[in-house]
Amino acid sequence: MYEPKIIGFLCNWCSYRGADTAGMARLKYPPNVKIVRVPCSGRISPELVLRTFREGADGVMVLGCHIGDCHYATGNHRTAKRMPVLRNLLAYSGIDPERFYINWVSAAEGEKFATVIHQFTEKIRAMPPFSEVVG
Amino acid sequence: MSERLPALREAIRKLLPEVEGVLGLRRGPAGIVTPHLFVAERAGELDALAIWPKEPLPDVLRKILKAHPTAKLAVVCRRCEERGIVEMSKHAQIDLARVTLIGLQCTRAEAEFCRCAKPATIHARITVGKPGEGVADRVTDDFLKKDQAGRLAFWKEHFLHCIKCYGCRNVCPQCFCNVCALEDETWVETGRLPMPVPPMYHLVRAMHMTAKCVACRECEETCPTGIPLAIHFRLIARDVEEMFKYETGAAIEQSPPHFLVLEEGEYERTGLPH
Amino acid sequence: MIDYRSVLSTCPYCGTGCALDLQVLDGRLSGVLPAKGHPISEGGLCIKGWNAHEFVGHADRLRKPMIRKNGRLVEAEWDEALTLVAKKLGAIKAESGPDSIAVLSSAKCTNEENYVLQKFARAVVGTNNVDHCARL
Numbered sequence: 001m002y003e004p005k006i007i008g009f010l011c012n013w014c015s016y017r018g019a020d021t022a023g024m025a026r027l028k029y030p031p032n033v034k035i036v037r038v039p040c041s042g043r044i045s046p047e048l049v050l051r052t053f054r055e056g057a058d059g060v061m062v063l064g065c066h067i068g069d070c071h072y073a074t075g076n077h078r079t080a081k082r083m084p085v086l087r088n089l090l091a092y093s094g095i096d097p098e099r100f101y102i103n104w105v106s107a108a109e110g111e112k113f114a115t116v117i118h119q120f121t122e123k124i125r126a127m128p129p130f131s132e133v134v135g
Numbered sequence: 136m137s138e139r140l141p142a143l144r145e146a147i148r149k150l151l152p153e154v155e156g157v158l159g160l161r162r163g164p165a166g167i168v169t170p171h172l173f174v175a176e177r178a179g180e181l182d183a184l185a186i187w188p189k190e191p192l193p194d195v196l197r198k199i200l201k202a203h204p205t206a207k208l209a210v211v212c213r214r215c216e217e218r219g220i221v222e223m224s225k226h227a228q229i230d231l232a233r234v235t236l237i238g239l240q241c242t243r244a245e246a247e248f249c250r251c252a253k254p255a256t257i258h259a260r261i262t263v264g265k266p267g268e269g270v271a272d273r274v275t276d277d278f279l280k281k282d283q284a285g286r287l288a289f290w291k292e293h294f295l296h297c298i299k300c301y302g303c304r305n306v307c308p309q310c311f312c313n314v315c316a317l318e319d320e321t322w323v324e325t326g327r328l329p330m331p332v333p334p335m336y337h338l339v340r341a342m343h344m345t346a347k348c349v350a351c352r353e354c355e356e357t358c359p360t361g362i363p364l365a366i367h368f369r370l371i372a373r374d375v376e377e378m379f380k381y382e383t384g385a386a387i388e389q390s391p392p393h394f395l396v397l398e399e400g401e402y403e404r405t406g407l408p409h
Numbered sequence: 410m411i412d413y414r415s416v417l418s419t420c421p422y423c424g425t426g427c428a429l430d431l432q433v434l435d436g437r438l439s440g441v442l443p444a445k446g447h448p449i450s451e452g453g454l455c456i457k458g459w460n461a462h463e464f465v466g467h468a469d470r471l472r473k474p475m476i477r478k479n480g481r482l483v484e485a486e487w488d489e490a491l492t493l494v495a496k497k498l499g500a501i502k503a504e505s506g507p508d509s510i511a512v513l514s515s516a517k518c519t520n521e522e523n524y525v526l527q528k529f530a531r532a533v534v535g536t537n538n539v540d541h542c543a544r545l
Contacts, residue, residue: 046338046342047321047339047342050333050335050339051322074396077396081397082345084374084406085342085345085374085375085378086342087406088370089342089367092278092371093287093290093333093338094284094287094289094290095332096283102407103407134332135332155411156413158413161415163415163430164417166446167428167430167445167446169414169417169430169442170413170415170432170442171414174410174412176410188445188446190445198434206411298456300454300455300459301456301459302454305441305459356452358453359450359451359454
């Protein structure tokens with residue numbers, strides 16, 4: 001059965017700790033997301049996301065701190081500016097922009113984390129594998 | 136076209152004593168038009184002044200200014216080149232105080248060739264010619280009508296012919312990085328042809344052209360296989376205008392969006408969740 | 410006085426012969442632009458053409474003939490080098506026959522150079538072992 005491969009880039013200070021909070025509360029969520037911890041979501045360059053798709057990821061997530069709460073003050077402002085442009089570019093290239101997910105999860109939002117992972121995994125599962133898109 | 140040439144020649148001749156050179160185009164002995172620095176000592180060369188086909192002058196200007204840190208130059212620029220020069224000044228690549236712009240206005244025919252909506256310069260104090268009417272970019276508009284599968288097939292078909300000559304990057308009037316991401320093996324696999332999906336080289340380039348593309352269409356002109364490259368760059372330029380209210384190379388005082396934090400109202404326009 | 414000009418030339422790399430405009434700033438090659446409107450290259454270049462100017466002033470280019478003496482390459486004069494080559498090729502031909510020598514030509518050579526090279530192979534060395542890098 002098709003199990004989507006999803007890579008999630010989580011910022012160390014908020015979303016990664018949100019994942020820990022979900023874990024400590026024993027919340028269940030699908031295991032399809034492989035997490036990569038980065039210091040800040042602003043570190044995620046468009047090249048990195050594109051390379052992740054190139055390596056065969058069916059979906060990519062970037063989860064950062066809420067705007068105004070970034071540990072580095074304005075790192076997530078870069079995320080908020082670059083990632084939407086990249087998302088549109090994926091759409092212009094014929095790649096479903098729904099495969100690329102950007103959201104903000106704080107350290108306390110364990111439930112939000114589990115929900116977000118669950119919803120995105122199911123959305124990707126309903127789409128064809130990325131390898132079929134590539135052809 | 137023929138009325139502008141004598142007027143441009145006159146404008147350059149008047150300016151020559153005041154600057155160390157005027158960068159423009161010259162028709163060479165084989166009839167090929169190339170960038171050329173006209174200097175007062177060889178004013179006779181102005182007889183071979185040309186204005187079409189256009190060449191990407193902003194990067195040439197940048198190189199000359201860099202090699203001569205105190206020189207004052209003038210440059211013949213169309214709207215797209217003016218945008219390029221202004222944008223480069225925001226990235227500390229060109230010192231506008233040392234540059235006099237001679238604004239060459241484009242005709243309607245030239246605007247149609249470049250699918251250009253704004254063929255008139257806005258900053259140059261010296262202008263030559265009367266601008267023709269801008270045209271809508273029908274190629275880009277038609278592209279948007281395609282669905283996802285259609286777009287994927289479109290690019291797959293076109294990028295099959297890409298030979299990775301790097302011409303689109305080399306000729307771009309806005310490409311000045313000493314260390315280019317496109318030469319980094321981490322992003323662009325060396326020796327990998329045809330283009331994979333996603334087409335790494337082109338998408339990385341498109342992202343790097345965010346808030347830099349000046350719609351000069353030189354990339355499409357130099358592509359040996361005729362790929363309609365401008366579509367990606369222009370679509371992103373439209374998004375940048377909509378999300379960040381930023382037009383490349385327009386307002387000299389406005390900083391590009393990547394330099395700043397989110398401005399008032401920008402977050403709502405990005406489409407990101409609240 | 411600042412000098413910036415373009416010099417129309419032909420790409421040395423393959424048989425297509427695309428035209429390129431060498432950009433010369435103050436007497437030094439600073440870059441390359443494709444020649445728009447040229448009937449053959451039509452304003453495009455391949456990656457070799459775009460970098461064709463790089464070898465011209467490269468530090469690694471030979472300035473004088475070099476001969477390996479005692480395991481090290483040392484600079485020599487043309488007469489000494491050519492005499493050595495003629496002597497050694499002659500010895501190889503005498504010992505192992507003309508067909509033990511092959512001549513490999515290149516797309517970067519002019520037609521005239523290629524003609525001389527094959528004439529050298531056939532008439533001087535006496536072999537028809539002549540080939541060209543484009544066939545490999």
